[in-house]
Amino acid sequence: MSAEQPDAAPAVVVDDVTRVFSKRGRRTVAVDGVSFIMRAGRDLGIVGESGSGKSTLARIIMGLDQPTSGRVLVHGEDLTSKSRSRAERLRRAKLVQMVYQDPYGSLDPRQTVRSCLVEVLRLHPPRGGNVAARASELGDLVGLTPAQLDRSPVGLSGGQRQRVAIARALAVEPRLIILDEAVAALDISIQAQILNLLAELRDELGTAYLLISHDLAVVRQLTDDVVVLHHGRLVEQGETGAVLDDPAEDYTRRLRDSIPSRHWREPGMLEELTRVG
Amino acid sequence: MTELLEVEDLVVELFDGAEWVRALDGVSFTVAPGEIVGFIGESGSGKSTAVNAVARLLPASARGSGSIRFDGRDVLAFRQRELARFRSEELGMVFQDPRASVNPVTTVGEYVTEGLRKTKRMPRAAAYARAEQLLGEVGIAEPAQRLAEYPHQLSGGMLQRAVIAAALSTDPRLMLADEATTALDVTRQAEIAAILRAATRERGLGTIFITHDLELAGALCDRICVMYRGRIVEQLPAEELHGGARHPYTLALLRSRPSIEERMPRLPTITAADREAFLTAPAVAAGGVGGASASEASTSEASASEGGAR
Numbered sequence A: 001m002s003a004e005q006p007d008a009a010p011a012v013v014v015d016d017v018t019r020v021f022s023k024r025g026r027r028t029v030a031v032d033g034v035s036f037i038m039r040a041g042r043d044l045g046i047v048g049e050s051g052s053g054k055s056t057l058a059r060i061i062m063g064l065d066q067p068t069s070g071r072v073l074v075h076g077e078d079l080t081s082k083s084r085s086r087a088e089r090l091r092r093a094k095l096v097q098m099v100y101q102d103p104y105g106s107l108d109p110r111q112t113v114r115s116c117l118v119e120v121l122r123l124h125p126p127r128g129g130n131v132a133a134r135a136s137e138l139g140d141l142v143g144l145t146p147a148q149l150d151r152s153p154v155g156l157s158g159g160q161r162q163r164v165a166i167a168r169a170l171a172v173e174p175r176l177i178i179l180d181e182a183v184a185a186l187d188i189s190i191q192a193q194i195l196n197l198l199a200e201l202r203d204e205l206g207t208a209y210l211l212i213s214h215d216l217a218v219v220r221q222l223t224d225d226v227v228v229l230h231h232g233r234l235v236e237q238g239e240t241g242a243v244l245d246d247p248a249e250d251y252t253r254r255l256r257d258s259i260p261s262r263h264w265r266e267p268g269m270l271e272e273l274t275r276v277g
Numbered sequence B: 001m002t003e004l005l006e007v008e009d010l011v012v013e014l015f016d017g018a019e020w021v022r023a024l025d026g027v028s029f030t031v032a033p034g035e036i037v038g039f040i041g042e043s044g045s046g047k048s049t050a051v052n053a054v055a056r057l058l059p060a061s062a063r064g065s066g067s068i069r070f071d072g073r074d075v076l077a078f079r080q081r082e083l084a085r086f087r088s089e090e091l092g093m094v095f096q097d098p099r100a101s102v103n104p105v106t107t108v109g110e111y112v113t114e115g116l117r118k119t120k121r122m123p124r125a126a127a128y129a130r131a132e133q134l135l136g137e138v139g140i141a142e143p144a145q146r147l148a149e150y151p152h153q154l155s156g157g158m159l160q161r162a163v164i165a166a167a168l169s170t171d172p173r174l175m176l177a178d179e180a181t182t183a184l185d186v187t188r189q190a191e192i193a194a195i196l197r198a199a200t201r202e203r204g205l206g207t208i209f210i211t212h213d214l215e216l217a218g219a220l221c222d223r224i225c226v227m228y229r230g231r232i233v234e235q236l237p238a239e240e241l242h243g244g245a246r247h248p249y250t251l252a253l254l255r256s257r258p259s260i261e262e263r264m265p266r267l268p269t270i271t272a273a274d275r276e277a278f279l280t281a282p283a284v285a286a287g288g289v290g291g292a293s294a295s296e297a298s299t300s301e302a303s304a305s306e307g308g309a310r
């Protein structure tokens, strides 16, 4: 149901957002006057090299960090400025959830995967209210076996842990999931399964994705629109297919041409691309 | 052609605390000087075990059989001193996370010159001069300044170049690169690929390049070994990866990768039934196995010995 609704209120509005970090006298402009709109019913990719400000922007959209200036609205709500009552936090959680590249740090090793899901489901009771059944269902949905659900995340592979993180985000039934390099570390076959899974869940549950990735093929597969960041600035935006097929900006073109391809085998190509040696 | 490295019918079993895991199940491959051999396959397929076996870096409890010959010498028979010399003088190693390779509290210079000072017994000043050249070789600007800096002052891509410079410092003959570009941006990845290719060609190194990225292996390497559950299920020239691959596992991997050219309604995935079929499908070796000009006949022979379950 990702049918286009051009007139619907936007899912996310990023309005002239700047985030400056000052640490030991050093000033880093991580995000520099970035504005874009994520339209409702369309998945958005944010691409750029490491350090370009993607995660900072994601944390601001999540409400985990405050912009130095500018404003972010998620489904019309300004997540940065309100009081933090428990009810408010739970309601916000239903707006947006995040899945990180390595969920290891955010998963409690002393807890089984199942109890981790159950914990989230207690806070956000599923329709019908059957927490145990929903935990099993979520495990099933993301392709974890019952045996894996009863293990500590420590005993799981990277792909399995990522499934746990996705299941945990889904447990909240958020309108938007931010995937910060969430499929980057996965094996190709696992990545394909997760990308298919995400697409199915989008169609089934109407969840929208804000996908942060340096992998342009993944961005093409999952998103409708794309925003390109470079040193904290927005350099290009548009429909994903159009931007990748025919980048307007040199920087985007360079990103695209750095993707391994058969051209690397032509004499001098790789060297020219990287200006090494 | 004289091979630099010849691995034959290597079996390695590792104890994971509860049971023995057959990490390598009869693996045979060669690496010639000046050649980049790519190892691709999913995590757990045995890629790291294969290169760690070559470097004799497996846990002491590891058991197995087969042979590893480096320049004709029997690596598995090396005693302590010979092994130490083999590792420090003939091997260069680069791993995924450069920050795990360097000491964070000493300068980049101390790290890059370590092999020069200890293995090559160079005086400090000479070692630093040589290190500057090496940093230049891996495309690091203002090398003198970089040598004086600490690892945290360098970006991941820059630090990985320094790690490669350090690995090259002892003039190794075999480079083992295990997911050396996996943590990097595509632009940085392309740079590291270019550096490894230049070093391989110019120095006549043999390079083993492990990656889970098929496109990268196809773009960078000369030959590719596709690993599945401890076996090399297909060996083929890298330029034939697209169009020439024949093993169902290789084909399945190629299909399940998303494309920058188009959005697919659904990515083909690998089912449990597929995985059973991968195990029973005969290994494919297209030329080059144990010789320069293998015919179709020697191909199937190599396949038979490689796929041989015990």
Ligand SMILES: Nc1ncnc2c1ncn2[C@@H]1O[C@H](COP(=O)(O)OP(=O)(O)O)[C@@H](O)[C@H]1O
Pocket: A021, A022, A023, A028, A029, A030, A048, A049, A050, A051, A052, A053, A054, A055, A056, A057
């Ligand atoms: N908490 C922080 N304190 C200081 N600098 C930070 C902090 N978080 C991010 N940065 C800096 O902001 C820039 C953008 O970082 P980040 O948003 O993580 O980029 P990306 O996710 O695109 O790799 C980088 O230069 C980074 O070092």
Ligand SMILES: Nc1ncnc2c1ncn2[C@@H]1O[C@H](COP(=O)(O)OP(=O)(O)O)[C@@H](O)[C@H]1O
Pocket: B014, B015, B016, B017, B021, B022, B023, B041, B042, B043, B044, B045, B046, B047, B048, B049, B050, B059
């Ligand atoms: N130190 C170890 N102890 C026990 N089992 C191991 C160890 N290292 C790797 N293994 C197992 O050996 C197999 C091959 O692993 P590995 O060589 O690391 O694969 P890859 O590098 O392709 O991801 C896997 O089943 C893995 O779980």
Ligand SMILES: [Mg+2]
Pocket: A051, A054, A055, A056, A180
């Ligand atoms: Mg980030």
Ligand SMILES: [Mg+2]
Pocket: B044, B047, B048, B049, B178
């Ligand atoms: Mg490995």
